[in-house]
Amino acid sequence: MTNEHETDVNQTNSAVEEKEQVAPAASQEEVKPDQEELKTEEVAEAKAEETVEAVAEETVEAKAEETVEAVAEETVEAKAEETVEAKAEAKAPASTEDQDDEEDLEAVEGKSFEELLEEYDQFREYRPGEIVTGTVVNIGEQDVVIDIGARVEGTVPSSEFMDEEGNCKIKEAEKIDVMVLRFNPEAQHIPLSFERARISRVWDQIEEVANTEETLKGSIIEKVKGGFIVDVGVRAFLPTSQATLKPQKDYQDLLGKKYDFSILKIQRRRGNLILSRKDLLQSEYEEKRKDLFDKLKEGAVLDGTVKNVTDYGAFIDLGGLDGLLHISDMSWGRINHPKDLVSVDDVIKVKVLRFDPEKEKVSLGLKQCAPDPWLSVSENYPPGKSVKGKVLNLTSYGAFVELEPGVEGMIHVSEMSWTKKVRNPGQILQKGDDVSVKVLDLDSDKRRVSLSLKQTEDNPWESLAERFPVGSKVKGRVRNITEFGAFVEIEDGIDGLVHVSDFKWGERTADPNEYVKKSEEVEVVILAVDTENKKVSLGMKQLALDPWLEFTKTQREGDYITAAITKVTDFGVFLQLAEHVEGLVRNNELDIPRGAKPGDHYQEGQEIQVIISRISHRERKVDLSVRRLRQDQERRAVQEYTKQNDKGGATMGDVMAEGLRHLINK
Known part of the structure; x- marks a missing residue:
């Protein structure tokens, strides 16, 4: 019988020592149809061996228990007989020996069978592999002393009680289960193991789960070749094919998580345990799918988990079936990409828009779970109302402003500034700016709102003529120079034009670059303000006295005047009448024969006397005549x-x- 005990212990020890090698062993035991199928004879022999070993173990345990019980019963009966005899002789005078027997009898009386059995255990032998309960007597650096009620105390290596931080997990006087490793009645201590006892208990529980076809809870702790290592109290192997319902590109999200597992294969002697999640997931999937199809009706609102996000939408796991949430059905407002609104693993409420049971296709909507904001736009944004919004987008022709999620309006470039000629909205606004705007027009059917930025302020052109009356002098900065003049900013956003004819008296086509430089501050005179066309005429020559006015103050039509010829042309001659004032004598007003050329009778620098025949203040022209002078x-x-x-x-x-x-x- 002792040999049989030692065989069982050796087998148990072998299984325990191989606990760190579960992963490789389990990996080798992974189910492969071609390799797993044994020949009929080999299967029969294996089953026969397992049956013999199981019967042997049961026989050994049964015999051991029967022996202990028999010995205990015999001891009790013997003590009982001795007690009866002692009582019978109690009436007789008691000798010294009788008194001792009497004391022994009193010690036995009143004790139960279990107490007598426990006393007997102090003297019995312990077989290797037996699990007993003991009390912690002392905790040392190398060993922990355990009292298991034997003649000598047992010891367990202290390392078996240390946690990851090096702290001891037990205390003195605490009762724990340990396994007897070896037993020698003459030894000074009994080698014990706390860890092997724990593992043995775990395997007992695993076998019970396997027999009842229940599930195990465990954590996936490591990725190995062909699968994963699962901690269920012992190390078990989970094949990759059994880890998920469908193959995945990446299984890293499984690590560190706790799941339920079913047992595919168990070999306690070898320490092999192969698990599966797939069958549990399949059952759960079928159950959810059945419930889901009962709920999948158009208009139903369901909870779903974002499974994947693409450029055109997101796929939502409804629990047994995936549905498509298109980007156009995500928000009443504008979104650039679905990822701006949802992320993988988000749990959201969606509405079933369409469902095709035959093709198993589901179209979902997120924005439909909230009221359409355009239903109340006419009440919230009537024309003429000033509101606030955020710039969402800029185009070449304007800016789109979000008034509220799902409601956008547009500011055309012509409505951005009273004073600036806006060619690009980026000159005035930037994406993300908060702006105040005024509602100009609203079309609920076409979902359009026309907005104005400039009309939230007063129109500076309406009062410009009052602020800058004609003839007033102002200072401004030259903003631009062109062939026809220079633009001078007289007020923020308001420019006036100095025409080439208004730089200097007497020069009708002056070069602006000779008189002004870009960004230079200059003084000008307001010549005219056109509010309707938003134009301002400026002049620089008007800062000095007007020689024309000075000339016309002293000269009248019919006056004689002598002046030098400045230019001779085919149609007449020009005379310098005063500074910056010229007069023209046409050919028909010259004293020359008909058909003759002026150059034949006059030359530049020659002084002649003429009469002023006409003065045009509007055109600033003086007509002269020699012929009329004679007349x-x-x-x-x-x-x-x-x-x-x-x-x-x-x-x-x-x-x-x-x-x-x-x-x-x-």
Whole structure:
């Protein structure tokens, strides 16, 4: 019998020592149809061996228990007989020996069978592999002393009680279960193991679970070749094919998590335990799928988990079936990408929009779980109301502003500034800016709202003429120079134009670069303000006295004037009448033969006398004439001679004849 005990212990010890090698062993035991199928004879022999070993173990244990019980019963019966005899002899005078027997009898009386059995255990032998309960007597650096009620105490290596931080997990006087490793009645101590006792208990529980077809709870702690290592109290192997319902690219998300497992294969003697999740997941999936199909109706609101996010939407796991949440059904507002709204593993509420049971396709909506904001837009944003919003996007023709999630309006470039010519909205606004705008128009059917940025402020052009009256002098900065003039900013956002004809008196096509530089501050005169067309005319020559006005103050039509010729042309000659003032004598007003050219009779620098025939203040032009000068001189000579001869009584004919002679002589 002792040999049989030692065989059982050796087998148990072998299984315990191989606990760190469960993963490789389990990996080798992974189910492979071609390798797993044994020949009929080998299966029969294996079963026969297991049956014999099991019967042997049961027989040994049964015999041991029967022996202990028999010995205990015999001891009790013997003590009982001795007690009866002692009572019978109690009436007789008691000798010293009788008194001792009497004391022994009193010690036995009142004790139960279990107490007598426990006393007997102190003297019995312990077989290797037996699990007993003991009391912690002393905790040393190397060993922990355990009292198991034997003649000598047992010891367990202290390392078996240390946690990861090096702290002892037990205390003195604490009762614990330990396994007897070896037993020698003459030894000074009994080698025990706390860890092997724990593992043995765990295997007992695992076998019970396997027999009842229940599930085990365990944590996936490591990824190995072909699968995972699972901690269920002992190390077990989970094949990759049994880890999930469907193959995955990455299994890292399983590590460190606790799951329920079913037992595929158990070999306690070898320490092999192979688990599976797939069958449990399949059962759970079928159950959820059945419940889901009962709930999947258009309009139903369900909870779902975001399984995957793409450029066009997200796939939602409804618990047995995946549905598509398209990007257009995610929000009443604008989103650039589905990931801006949802992430993988998010749990969200979605509404069933369409369901095809035959194709098992489900279309889902997220925005439909909330009311459509456009239903109340007409009440919240009537034309003329000033509201606040955020700039969502900029285009070449304007900016889109979010008034509330799902409601957007547009500010056209023409409605961005009263004073600036906006060619790009980026000149005024930036994406993400908070702005105040005014509602110009609303079309609920087309879901359009027209907004204005500039109309939240007063129009500066309406009061510009009052702030800058014509003739007033102002200072401004030259913003731009062109061929036809220079633009000067007289107020923030308001520019005026100095035309090329208004830089200097007498120069109708001046070069602006000769008078101003870009960014230079200059003084100008307000010439005109056109509020309707948003134009301001400026002048620089007007800062000095106007030579035209000075000339016209002293000269009138009909006045004689002598001036030098500045230019001879085919159509006439120009005369310098004053500084920056010129006059023109056309060919028909010159004293030259018909068909003759002015250059044949006049040259530049020559001074001639002319009469002012016309002054145009609007065009600032002076027309001169030599021919009319002669005519006027004749008329004046006749008038003068007439006055003189009226006093002498001359006839009209005499006067005229004398006048002609006077002119000829002159």
